[in-house]
Amino acid sequence: MRNRLMSVAAALLATCALAGVAALPARGADNPPLRDLANAQGRYYGTAVTASKLTGAYGDVAGTQFDSVTPGNEMKWGSVEPARGSFNWAGADQVVAFAAAHGQKVRGHTLVWHSQLPSWVSSGTWSAEQLRTLMTDHIATEVGRYQGRIDHWDVVNEPFNEDGTRRQSLFQTTLGDGYIADALRAARAADPAAKLYVNDYNTDGTGAKSDAMYRLVSSLRAQGVPIDGVGFQAHLILGQVPSTLQANLRRFADLGLDVALTELDIRMPLPATAAQLAQQKEEYRAVTAACVAVTRCRGVTVWGFTDADSWIPDVFPGQGAATPYDENLRPKPAYDGIVQALGGTVPVPTTSCAVTYTVPNQWTGGFTANVVVKNTGTTPVNGWTVGWSWPAGQRVTQAWSTTLTQSGSQVTAANASYNGSLPAGGSASFGFNATWTGTNTAPAAFTLNGAACAP
Known part of the structure; x- marks a missing residue:
């Protein structure tokens, strides 16, 4: 014994x-950056960024891998004009300067949104005329400041409820349905060259909400309102990527509009397992491939490229691992899925x-x-x-x-x-x-x- x-x-x-x-994909010399692979497909591949982090390794990845950047918060009304007539452009300027230094497009986000308004706007008592003037002046000021430096603007963000009815935001309840057309016209006047989008979430597949968006943009086009594209946020859940995504993008493109996936992430329960990460890889591949397959899909933006800079864990406790890079800035299997969709090769x-x-x-x-x-x-x-x-x-x-x-x-x-x-x-x-x-x-x-x- x-x-x-x-x-x-x-x-x-x-x-x-x-x-x-x-396993995490190897960084082989045969793999060009995502931006180069996307460019070869006639697309851009972008990321949301946090201005204060655009240095060191974070800045290196953002500048090397992506050819478009979206300020995560720095261009929202509450950030740029926290007090009436008092402007803070530091964060937005930093993102725009970073993009210029790295040969990147900028997606301006966002001009008119029900959330992250400064309290002086959201708590005020405004007549329709007063609020319309505030809104159009804000658009003229911000878009005008960056005239010629912003490629795409998310002019109006999240105008719909899940059932396709109009969200009862301050702008909707005070100004009515016409506020979206007013906002787009103001943005066109401030920068005639920038592409103007309406952007929303849970419109990625066909359904009540995306049908409402389709009716809206069809009506705007018929009225001659300046609108160039529709943004599909694509905040997705592992195992729930809409099977109708590609067909949905195509029906909007068939209206003569550009489309883009503007805030892509795919969240999962934590801790992430190898099987979940493998599935996420395939879903990132499928979503990116859907954009590649639709001629007027201009590009894809991931909503933060690293789990260290993701909004998911704060909003959905117990979930995360939603981006292509882990918290230590190492590419995950999802990165390989993107590479494959863009025509690159992935070593076994x-x-x-x-x-x-x-x-x-x-x-x-x-x-x-x-x-x-x-x-x-x-x-x-x-x-x-x-x-x-x-x-x-x-x-x-x-x-x-x-x-x-x-x-x-x-x-x-x-x-x-x-x-x-x-x-x-x-x-x-x-x-x-x-x-x-x-x-x-x-x-x-x-x-x-x-x-x-x-x-």
Whole structure:
């Protein structure tokens, strides 16, 4: 018995070659930046940015990978005119200057929106004439300041409810349906060269809301109101990308309008698993490909390129991982999906791993085990699941630094929220308590993300 216990307590080391493991894409020399791939398709590929972060590695990725930038908040009314007649252009100017320095387009966002208004506007008591003058003066001031430097303006943002009725915003209730035409005319007067859009969310597929948008822009066109395009925000949920996305884009394009995906992200429950990230990769590919397939789809903008700068976790607790880059500015599988949709090639990821299984403490009927999984290859792995089978009936009773499940003799240990990334040479550890009867034979083999480890 003593010899058997000592042998169980010894380390079991299994080094394995993994095929098909969901991993972060390699930055190969054969992959040009997204902006170059998009340009070859006659499109742009952009990102929302935060002005204060446009330095260092964040600025390098934003400037190298993307050929269009959208200020996330810096051009909204509440940001540029927090007090009546008192303007703060610092953030917006910084984004525009960054774009000029990096040869990028700018998507102005947004001039007329029910949210993020300065309190002096939202809390005021205005007649229709007063509010219309405030709105058109604001548009003239902001659009005029950046005349010739903004390629696209989201002039009116989110005018509809989910059922296709008009959102009862301050502008709708005070000015009526005509406020959208008034806003577009004011923007055209301030910059005749800028492309003018109406932008909304949950209009990506066909349905009541997108039908209402279709009727609106058809009517505006018929009236001769200056409108150049429709923005589809594409704030999407993993597994719920509309199957009618491409057809929906095309029907708007058939009106003679440009279309664009303006705020793309695809959120998922946290912690992200390898399977979720693989699905997200395919969905980013499909959404980008839908734009490529529609001639008048001018481009795609992701709403923040890194999870470190995403709005999702603050608004949807427990969800996130919605962007193409992780919080450490490393490209995720979603990046590869975009590359593929834009006609680029993605190398098949290869890596290797080592799993060390030790039993430092054992007693009659129970034991403690520690497991270390190490990425011994050169390709980072984002999200891991270690699996094994026990031949002697062991049962896990408690685990730490992992989410561990057991079905019969099969055990699956998934990463915790804080240890899912395995850079090249990196490792993660977890442990558990378990019961045993008869013999406490160690697992004979392991898998990582479903791929068998060689003995």
